[in-house]
Amino acid sequence: MRFHVVRWWCMLCLLPVNMLVHAQSPKRYNVLVLFTDDQRFNTIRALGNQEIHTPNIDQLVKSGTTFTQAHIMGSLGGAVCAPSRAMLLTGRTVFQVHRDGGLIPATEKTFPEMFREQGYRTFATGKWHSDFASFNRSFANGDNIFMGGMHQEKTGGHLTPRLHHYDSSGKYNNAFTGNQFSSVYYADAAIRFLQEPQQQPFLMYVSFTAPHDPRTPPAEYLSRYDTSRISLPGNFLPRHPFDNGELTVRDEQLLPVPREPGSVKQEIAKYYAMISEVDHEIGRVLQALRESGQYDNTIIVFAGDNGLAVGQHGLLGKQNLYDHSMRVPLIFCGPGIPANRQTDAYCYLSDVFSTLCDITGIPQPATVSGQSLNKAFTQPAFKGRPRLFMSYANLQRAIVKDNMKLIIYNVDGAHPVQLFNLSKDPLEKHNLAPEKSYQKKVAALRAQLYADMHAYGDFCDPAKKSWGFPGRLKWEDALRIHP
Structure with missing residues (x-):
């Protein structure tokens, strides 16, 4: 018996050190979150929309697992993206987030904050629709940060975005005005980060402000869409059939009522062009990730914060509970995630927190209400939530x-x-x-x-x-x- 114990110990000592470490702890994958603003679930060519051009998002669909029944839970007011983003970041429900997403208290950690505490280098660029303090708790660094809800048309919209460099004091009172389209700034910041030496695993949050209005896509993208070839939605109506309580909210005033088919087609063309523009910038970020040598060791999450009607049911905005406003794209790619798979399991955007923790072995705080989707990557019959x-x-x-x-x-x-x-x-x-x-x-x-x-x-x-x-x-x- 003693001989066998000694023999076992000698064999164990001969194993490579990296094998022993791997057996004791989960893989420290990097995490890249790509988040768009107001992009509904059916605006990706690889998922069936043959009128839109999204080659880089299409590649994510082919490389990973797509949740075709991903939803948001809603909001208390018209700025639906604020609570949606807070729910993604905290894994909490619509009635649990604070000030309709405008505040994330220190008692409720975000998933970047959890990863930072576990030794990840956290970085963010793009839109932050909550308080400044929670941003700085979540991210050790960042650049070209937009603190707010939307680029106002009166100040130039996406063409002259008001952005911030990372402020270690957390005050963010020194905005600068850009002279390029907003998505370019966010992609540039992400690329610069990926070009830096990575001595520890990283989590990067790239939160685009497109395709949120004002819809002013660069001409090169708008020229791809001929309104005569744009289909009118199959559920187009000149006006909503009854008062849903939000027929006069700002989003619904972007076009007159009754909706005119030609005007709706023009709006769809601009919406699609905005998505094609952000798709291009996503491609630049993914290329930089490949060039960094980190692509095969990175979990990529692509998602949208909410949908948009753009003429469906006589509506333009997102202040409703129809699928076009509540369903969002959600794609996971990376090590151990099946390629070119689609699942219709019911889930929420807020389930991303639990899923990332499950994949990486990061502990999940008790404040999280989401449910992990990790079994969807190993169980083809995964059903998700019952309702x-x-x-x-x-x-x-x-x-x-x-x-x-x-x-x-x-x-x-x-x-x-x-x-x-x-x-x-x-x-x-x-x-x-x-x-x-x-x-x-x-x-x-x-x-x-x-x-x-x-x-x-x-x-x-x-x-x-x-x-x-x-x-x-x-x-x-x-x-x-x-x-």
Whole structure:
């Protein structure tokens, strides 16, 4: 017995040191997050949209696993991207993020913050729609940082972005005005970072502000889109069929009502051109990653923060719960992630936090509510979440289960109901709610929706008249819901 123990010990000593280290700890993969602004789920050529040009995102689709049923949970107000980004960063739900995403307190860590604490070099460029302090806790460095929601048209929009260099004091009161398109600045900062020697694993967050309006794409990209060849959406309407509570929000005023088909096609062309422009800059970042020698050791996440109507259902914006506004692109690429795979498992953008922790072995804080998607990379039958819950202000609530979607409204005492069979009616054109044969389905989904409202800590109470909020939620009130 003693001889076997000595023999085993001698064999163990002969093993290469790197094999022993690998057996004791998970691989320290780099992480690159590529995030776009207002890009809906079906604006990628490789996923079926033959009118758009996205060669670099297409390559990510072919290289990785795409979640075709990734959603956001909604928001308390019109700036849907703020809570969406906060939910991605913290892994928390729409009613758990603070000031509708405007604040991430020190008690709730972001995933870059967790990786930084675990020895990763963290870097960011692009849009940050929360408080300055949480940015500096999350990232040890950065450049060409946009602190805000959108590039205002009155100050030149994307063509003259107001940006910041990294400020170790966290004050960010010395903005500079750029003279190139916003995406170029973000890609340039990312490329410079990748060209630096990497002595430790890194996490880089590249958060583009395109294709968010003002939609002013460079001419070289707009010239690729002939409006005469742009298809009008199959669910195009001149106006929304009823008051959803947000028909006069800023986004909906970008074109007059009733919507004119030619104007909508022009808007779609500009939207697609903006996406092609950001796709080009994503390609530059990916090329720099390859040239750095780190590509094969990097987990890449590509996602959008929310969708956009751009003429569908008579709407232009994202202040609604239809698929065009709530579904987002989500792609994972990298070591151990199957290539050219698509899964229709239900998931949220907020599940990215847990997934990255699972892949890299980074501990997940107790404040995270998301669920890891890591099993989707090893189990072809992975189902994800059993259902989805979505909300907007105090005006709209929705549930999706087994490809059936119920939306209930709360607008000035009126409660319109919509039911869609998403497998047969993906454009959400045929409302089944009034039909007698679907009343049991409406009742069952309504009961589940009300239960989920309670489970998620919804500030609206369906048992009360007008859910306890008879008018449109004021912004001051929204900020007090979870300060």
